[in-house]
Amino acid sequence: MKKELKVVPIKNGTVIDHIPGGQALNVLKILGINARTNAVLSVAMNVRSKKMGRKDIVKVEDRELKxxxxxxxxxxxxxxxxxxxxxxxxxxxxKVYLPKSIEGIIRCANPNCISNAEKESVISKFITVSENPPLFRCFYCERIIEDASGNII
Ligand SMILES: [Zn+2]
Known part of the structure; x- marks a missing residue:
């Protein structure tokens, strides 16, 4: 109960809990929720968690995320x-399950990768190598991305 006081309870919608501390804004980015959204959001960042140390929580009202x-x-x-x-x-x-491949969400860290070439308009594509910890391989140049949080488009 005490934990719930950190974020206002919602009547209808989706609560995303156990987000690593500091990643809530990246989560919103991935969900396509940006400054132009009409969604009613509550975001709690760096909430103390026994399991995780610090965690973020996102609540989206009146929207059932698929x-x-x-x-x-x-x-x-x-x-x-x-x-x-x-x-x-x-x-x-x-729970969340990583898709086998991810298109257009992470940028390849290799500046020479074809997915980074402005002329080519190739959408980035990564193959999931490992789920936890998450590890991805670029479909085009095979560069491995260990921490996607710095490479979210
Ligand atoms: Zn690449």
């Missing part, structure tokens, strides 16, 4: 827990 939307956040939050809230009750819980 597993395929949410799975992409496993890139930076492999232990995230998704709670779907209906009428102030948790009606469903999901």
């Amino acid at each position: 597993p395929e939307e949410v799975d992409k956040i496993a890139l930076i939050a492999p232990n995230a827990k998704i709670n779907i809230i209906g009428d102030s009750e948790v009606v469903a819980k999901h």
Whole structure:
């Protein structure tokens, strides 16, 4: 109960919990929620957590995020827990599962990669090598990305 005081409870929507501390804004970016959004959001950052040290929590009101939307956040939050809230009750819980390949969310760290060439308009593509810790290999140049959080487009 005490933990819940950090963020206002919501009646309907989606709660994303157990985001590593400091990654909430990257999570919003991956979900396509930006400054132009109309969504009612609450973001709690660096909440103390026994398990994680510090964690972030994101609540999106009146929107039930679909597993395929949410799975992409496993890139930076492999232990995230998704709670779907209906009428102030948790009606469903999901874990996130990394997709086998990721297109257009992370930028390749190799400046010479074809996915970084302005002329080419090639959308970046990464193959998931390992889920936890997350590890990705560029489909084009095979560069390995260890920490996607610094490379979110
Ligand atoms: Zn590459």
